Amino acid sequence: MTTPIATAPRSQVTRKDVARYAGVSTAVVSYVVNGGPKKVAPATEAKVQDAIRILGYRPNAAARALKLGSSETLGLVIPDNSNPFFALLAHAVEDAAAARGYALLLTNSDGNLAKERQHVRNLAARQVDGVVLASVLFEPDLADLEAAEIPSVLLNHSGEAPGFNSVGVDLAAGARMAVEHLIGHGHQNIALAMGTNTANAFDLREQGWLQALTDAGLPEGPVVRGEFTRAGGYAAGRRLLASANRPTAIFASSDMQAIGILRAIHEAGLSVPGDITLASFDGSAEAEYSWPALTTVEQPVRDMAEAAVSALVGSTRGQQPEHRIFPTTLRIRQSCGCP
Amino acid sequence: MTTPIATAPRSQVTRKDVARYAGVSTAVVSYVVNGGPKKVAPATEAKVQDAIRILGYRPNAAARALKLGSSETLGLVIPDNSNPFFALLAHAVEDAAAARGYALLLTNSDGNLAKERQHVRNLAARQVDGVVLASVLFEPDLADLEAAEIPSVLLNHSGEAPGFNSVGVDLAAGARMAVEHLIGHGHQNIALAMGTNTANAFDLREQGWLQALTDAGLPEGPVVRGEFTRAGGYAAGRRLLASANRPTAIFASSDMQAIGILRAIHEAGLSVPGDITLASFDGSAEAEYSWPALTTVEQPVRDMAEAAVSALVGSTRGQQPEHRIFPTTLRIRQSCGCP
Numbered sequence: 058m059t060t061p062i063a064t065a066p067r068s069q070v071t072r073k074d075v076a077r078y079a080g081v082s083t084a085v086v087s088y089v090v091n092g093g094p095k096k097v098a099p100a101t102e103a104k105v106q107d108a109i110r111i112l113g114y115r116p117n118a119a120a121r122a123l124k125l126g127s128s129e130t131l132g133l134v135i136p137d138n139s140n141p142f143f144a145l146l147a148h149a150v151e152d153a154a155a156a157r158g159y160a161l162l163l164t165n166s167d168g169n170l171a172k173e174r175q176h177v178r179n180l181a182a183r184q185v186d187g188v189v190l191a192s193v194l195f196e197p198d199l200a201d202l203e204a205a206e207i208p209s210v211l212l213n214h215s216g217e218a219p220g221f222n223s224v225g226v227d228l229a230a231g232a233r234m235a236v237e238h239l240i241g242h243g244h245q246n247i248a249l250a251m252g253t254n255t256a257n258a259f260d261l262r263e264q265g266w267l268q269a270l271t272d273a274g275l276p277e278g279p280v281v282r283g284e285f286t287r288a289g290g291y292a293a294g295r296r297l298l299a300s301a302n303r304p305t306a307i308f309a310s311s312d313m314q315a316i317g318i319l320r321a322i323h324e325a326g327l328s329v330p331g332d333i334t335l336a337s338f339d340g341s342a343e344a345e346y347s348w349p350a351l352t353t354v355e356q357p358v359r360d361m362a363e364a365a366v367s368a369l370v371g372s373t374r375g376q377q378p379e380h381r382i383f384p385t386t387l388r389i390r391q392s393c394g395c396p
Numbered sequence: 397m398t399t400p401i402a403t404a405p406r407s408q409v410t411r412k413d414v415a416r417y418a419g420v421s422t423a424v425v426s427y428v429v430n431g432g433p434k435k436v437a438p439a440t441e442a443k444v445q446d447a448i449r450i451l452g453y454r455p456n457a458a459a460r461a462l463k464l465g466s467s468e469t470l471g472l473v474i475p476d477n478s479n480p481f482f483a484l485l486a487h488a489v490e491d492a493a494a495a496r497g498y499a500l501l502l503t504n505s506d507g508n509l510a511k512e513r514q515h516v517r518n519l520a521a522r523q524v525d526g527v528v529l530a531s532v533l534f535e536p537d538l539a540d541l542e543a544a545e546i547p548s549v550l551l552n553h554s555g556e557a558p559g560f561n562s563v564g565v566d567l568a569a570g571a572r573m574a575v576e577h578l579i580g581h582g583h584q585n586i587a588l589a590m591g592t593n594t595a596n597a598f599d600l601r602e603q604g605w606l607q608a609l610t611d612a613g614l615p616e617g618p619v620v621r622g623e624f625t626r627a628g629g630y631a632a633g634r635r636l637l638a639s640a641n642r643p644t645a646i647f648a649s650s651d652m653q654a655i656g657i658l659r660a661i662h663e664a665g666l667s668v669p670g671d672i673t674l675a676s677f678d679g680s681a682e683a684e685y686s687w688p689a690l691t692t693v694e695q696p697v698r699d700m701a702e703a704a705v706s707a708l709v710g711s712t713r714g715q716q717p718e719h720r721i722f723p724t725t726l727r728i729r730q731s732c733g734c735p
Contacts, residue, residue: 090521110543130501130522137487139681144483148476148504155503160522162469163502164494165487182429183469183499204449287685316685323687342478346626346655348662348687 070114079108131369132162132180134173135191140286140313141341142356143191146213149362150189157370159186168193177201187369212365215261217380222368224361224381228338231354231385232265232308235336238352238387239306240273242334242394248278248304250293250314252285262310262338278304285310290317298325309337312344315351315392330394340388350390357383409453418447470708471501471519473512474530479625479652480680481695482530485552488701489528496709498525507532516540526708551704554600556719561707563700563720567677570693570724571604571647574675577691577726578645579612581673581733587617587643589632589653591624601649601677617643624649629656637664645732648676651683654690654731669733679727689729696722 072090076083081101088095089105097105108114131154135143151161162185166173173193178201180188187208199221202209211218215225239247249266263280270277281296283289290309294317297304309315315337322329329335329349337344340355364381389395411429415422420440427434428444436444447453470493474482490500501524505512512532517540519527526547538560541548550557554564578586588605602619609616620635622628629648633656636643648654654676661668668674668688676683679694703720728734 090517106543133502138477138483139480139487141478141480141483141682144477144480147502148478151502151504160501160503160518162499163472163486163490164499165490178429179499204445287681291685319687320685320689342626343480343682346630346659348658350659 070112072114074112075105075108075114078112079104081105127186128184129158130160130162130183130185131366132164132176132183132185132188133191134164134166134176134180134188136168136193137165138163141343142312142339142358145341145358146191146362149358150212150366152359153362153366154370157366159366159370166193170194174201181207189365189369208369210365210368212361215382220378222365222378222380224364224368224383226356226361226383226385228261229265229268231338231356231387232262232310233269234265234385234387235338235352235354236266236269236308237273238389238393239308239334239336240269240275242306244304244306244334245275246278246302246304247275247306247308248297249280250290250297250307250309250318251280251282252289252310252314253282260310266308278302278306283314285313287313287317287320290314291321292317294318294321298322298327304333306334306336309335312337312339312341312351312353315353316343316347319347319351319392329392334394335392337392340386344388345390347392349392352390352393352395353388355386355388357385409451411453413451414444414447414453417451418443420444466525467523468497469499469501469522469524470705471503471515471522471524471527472530473503473505473515473519473527475507475532476504477502480682481651481678481697484680484697485530485701488698489551489705491698492701492705493709496705498705498709505532509533509537513537513540520546528704528708547708549704549707551700554721559717561704561717561719563703563707563722565695565700565722565724567600568604568607570677570695570726571601571649572608573604573724573726574677574691574693575605575608575647576612577728577732578647578673578675579608579614581645583643583645583673584614585617585641585643586614586645586647587636588619589629589636589646589648589657590619590621591628591649591653592621599649605647617641617645622653624652626652626656626659629653630660631656633657633660637661637666643672645673645675648674651676651678651680651690651692654692655682655686658686658690658731668731673733674731676731679725683727684729686731688731691729691732691734692727694725694727696724 072083072086076086085097086105088097089102133150135147138144138147154161164176166176189210189212191213210222212224214223215228236247251263279300279302281293283293298321307318309318315335322333327333336352338354340353344351344353360383411422411425415425424436425444427436428441472489474486477483477486493500503515505515509532528549528551530552549561551563553562554567575586590602618639618641620632622632637660646657648657654674661672666672675691677693679692683690683692699722
């Protein structure tokens with residue numbers, strides 16, 4: 058062995074050297090270096106860390122990946138992690154991946170299909186072990202994912218995509234539950250503020266809203282379409298308030314839109330729930346701290362992230378593609394008129 | 397060349413084969429596969445993508461990393477990307493990295509120092525080309541980063557850390573600006589809702605608040621310390637409202653705390669800015685859509701992310717460690733009493 062040169066990687070020092078110096082097995086060195094999968098006692102970990110520092114050991118991830126045929130990395134494509142719902146989802150996916158020893162490459166598509174496709178190709182080029190795609194599209198273009206031949210799962214996806222794993226919630230049932238709750242408060246003119254995605258495809262939340270009204274023998278309230286954003290909700294709120302057929306209740310297809318609608322209502326000098334009641338969809342922390350707090354359909358983000366990651370790296374990996382649909386929970390707060 | 401077997405990686409097909417089939421140079425194949433650094437005309441890109449599909453080419457990232465001695469990957473450690481400020485920061489860092497052809501490994505430390513250290517070690521083990529650390533600590537424990545011998549930069553860090561690149565904002569000047577604005581509205585009893593970090597170190601926002609009061613010849617208003625969260629702000633707000641020396645204005649050290657304080661004020665049946673005025677720090681989207689909208693000290697998140705990433709992979713890489721401090725901007729909205 059030659060003397061390590063300060064500027065060169067000290068790849069001459071091996072895991073075996075570290076194990077010998079620390080007086081542990083090479084497996085224990087691996088656990089410390091990789092942060093798992095097994096736990097190491099703090100005193101043992103300190104010994105290994107000391108040995109790593111003193112010997113100047115640097116594990117060679119590229120060599121390891123080449124040998125394993127795996128980078129132990131997953132890629133995540135989300136529309137925008139500045140949207141608190143997607144931030145929560147990204148955090149949950151990171152936790153689920155880390156629990157299995159996988160790191161997570163994060164990419165934001167900014168609601169842009171070209172960027173989404175570019176991210177998928179880049180992740181494929183980096184040979185991630187799997188891609189979690191929360192697409193901006195209701196029916197994403199899956200040709201690139203197919204061509205990449207990488208295990209993949211569609212997250213936040215309620216329709217069935219033949220040949221692909223997918224994880225989503227029952228959008229129609231969740232929306233119906235929220236609208237039925239508003240009907241239970243005596244409302245007869247219930248508007249829909251619907252988010253539109255790039256594909257402008259029919260969204261099941263709209264179906265749920267319609268079903269609840271039909272079942273109750275109520276007419277369709279006004280419908281406004283716009284972006285799944287605070288600004289989109291604000292514009293929708295202003296239009297609904299200016300409408301000749303002004304609703305007494307609004308169902309918004311996302312918390313972000315509801316936050317914008319709240320601003321429009323406040324600005325008009327009206328009160329929620331006194332003058333207009335409101336319910337939304339997602340269950341983000343922002344909905345809990347808005348004024349008033351939003352009654353919202355909560356998505357089980359942790360369960361969804363677990364299901365997505367386990368489809369890629371768990372025991373179910375490689376089985377028949379599975380389409381998992383989770384139920385939602387109605388979080389009742391003040392915006393609906395409940396005390 | 398042997399016939400590719402469907403289940404084995406088709407590493408027999410090389411970039412050269414793809415280039416020949418598509419009738420382009422191997423450099424162009426690289427640009428398409430890596431999404432840059434040069435742009436490729438759509439028609440050419442389509443030809444290359446066709447060749448990749450037909451030949452079943454899969455670039456070998458691990459072999460490439462081994463050859464280059466670089467994974468073209470950066471690691472980001474943030475306290476919690478469910479906090480909208482850190483979500484914005486993470487998004488900006490991802491964009492800055494992507495613009496340079498680097499992917500981003502995202503890790504959340506959940507405000508937990510042990511987890512933060514574990515993430516730093518894991519990123520080092522994965523041989524990322526650099527680590528962007530937004531620590532939960534005011535004075536982070538840098539021994540692991542030092543031991544890892546990986547280029548690193550402390551982001552969201554206002555103190556100077558000898559030997560390390562750091563990027564932050566002038567916290568004291570920003571806070572002073574906000575408190576001076578409240579003083580300009582005639583307030584004489586201005587409280588401080590201060591976030592506390594794990595190290596409980598002195599925060600320069602507190603110094604800015606104090607300086608503004610001292611300069612104006614005003615006494616120190618009440619101080620409440622708690623978490624940098626909505627719930628922490630809510631608890632702080634309740635305490636301040638119950639105080640015998642109830643303030644007429646509050647400066648909160650983060651938007652999240654201000655959101656919680658707003659809830660406490662609303663619940664007490666008081667109005668903002670009628671009964672109590674409020675200003676905060678960060679400049680997140682949530683502050684723009686709260687009711688009333690928050691006057692807040694905005695951090696230049698995109699500039700900070702650019703500076704952090706360019707310290708790791710730009711032309712300044714490897715130079716003397718640099719400590720960059722950005723100025724902030726006061727975004728005046730309604731919570732301070734402005735019309």
